[in-house]
Amino acid sequence: MKIGIIAPPWIPIPPPAYGGIEYFIDLLARELAAAGHDVVLAASGDSTCPVRRLPGFPAADAAGMGHTAHELSHVLRAYEAVAHVDVVVDNTIAGPVIARSVRLRAGVTVAHGALVPRLQEIFAAAGTTMSFVAISHHQASTARQFRFAEVIHHGIDVDAVPVGPGGEEACFVGRMSPDKGVVQAISAARSAGIRLRIAAKMREASECEYFESAVRPLLGPRVEYLGELSASEKFELMGSSCALLNPIQWDEPFGLAMIESLATGTPVVATGRGSAPEIVVEGETGFIRGDPDELAEALQRASSLARSSCRADARVRFSGRRMASDYASLFARLTARRDDMDPFTEVDAAGELEPRS
Structure with a gap:
């Protein structure tokens, strides 16, 4: 399976020090590649994650963290580069909105932070374009209007x-x-x-x-x-x-x-x-x-x-291999569902897939 992973532009993959999202992205990319998937990573240009990395992205800019224009530019470029893959895994805040204008076979957004009202608005703006993954059952319970495609706990190496x-x-x-x-x-x-x-x-x-x-x-x-x-x-x-x-x-x-x-x-x-x-x-x-x-x-x-x-x-329960296996299973379900219909027809993938108990 061809899997495109989009990272935020602020910190390299893997992170040199503190960076939970960046650690997750690095481990997921490496474990999916080790399982035989074709993984391509859209991340800052100084990233060193040992998978295929897309060229042309500037170095990480932690000082610009939170600057909307910077993130939008990064995410737009990333979606243009990975739109051809089977599944896009988006780890940014701006991504779900941009995904509406991109024709994807399947897209997944990982909800890394607290699902505050403004973030829920952004997720809702994605419509049926993206499926959403919660990282804990408690997190999923804080936004009951979303029927998450899956709850997948993080793992470590x-x-x-x-x-x-x-x-x-x-x-x-x-x-x-x-x-x-x-x-x-x-x-x-x-x-x-x-x-x-x-x-x-x-x-x-x-x-x-x-x-x-x-x-x-x-x-x-x-x-x-x-x-x-x-x-x-x-x-x-x-x-x-x-x-x-x-x-x-x-x-x-x-x-x-x-x-x-x-x-x-x-x-x-x-x-x-x-x-x-x-x-x-x-x-x-x-x-x-x-x-x-x-x-x-x-x-x-x-x-x-x-x-x-x-x-x-x-x-x-918390190995990187288990985490990657859970994501790969979700990707297979999403792409199989898309294969049964016009790939550019909107479907409520997140709404039809029940969260794992």
Whole structure:
């Protein structure tokens, strides 16, 4: 099958550091290619993902993130280049609107972020041109007017993640932002009497301001801030911890850090927001709790969980191979449906395909 993947223009594929969408695109492209599909990637010109990459795109421009004209230019060029493929996988915000003016055999938009009203308007503007994939059942439940073609959890390259020995300290990995729950993680670790190591992205002005006002005053011998880590450093941190603390304070569509932690063998202690209950198997790969006191109690119990069970669960449910297989199955269904009719006749592909339970 010929599959065209469109990436946003802001960050190279794969990302040099922080970039969950870009990591997803890189892994999906590589796994689909490994499965024998003909994959072509429309991404920034400095991308190095080892699949066929379309020429003529400028280098990534993180400074221009959010500039509408830049993204529209990138997406228009991308659609012109991949319109001939069997399936287009769009990972941009502007794409669903542009797709209406392009004749596609089949198109899929992956809903990476929170489905806020304005994003729902953009998705609705695509009409019947695109089918939509949610990345968690919770995310899909926030936009019930859309009948998503599929719910497909993200995966990671489990084989690239080393298994760690565990340890006596807990860790927090995420953005330096109040919605990620770093202050709640500090509170839970202190109540549990467990040392906490924090690795967090802190580049934006708002992130720096939050750190200075809310987090720095809480640092000390038992709470250490490590900065933003490379992938290998992050896995070493996770693998040498008794648990990943993820007291998320918003309905995060999917928590990549949680499945990365499981892959190292480290259980997850999280609040029950967003996708967390879909990722953590209660009492086997971690604990889902509510208030900080409950988080502290669960954190004290985390070291009793079998690290081998965490790793095995990550391999079975959250591998890149499983993710790519689920997408390939969806693509086959969509293209088969299109093959039964005029390829340029609009059909409600997303509406007729039931989400997987």
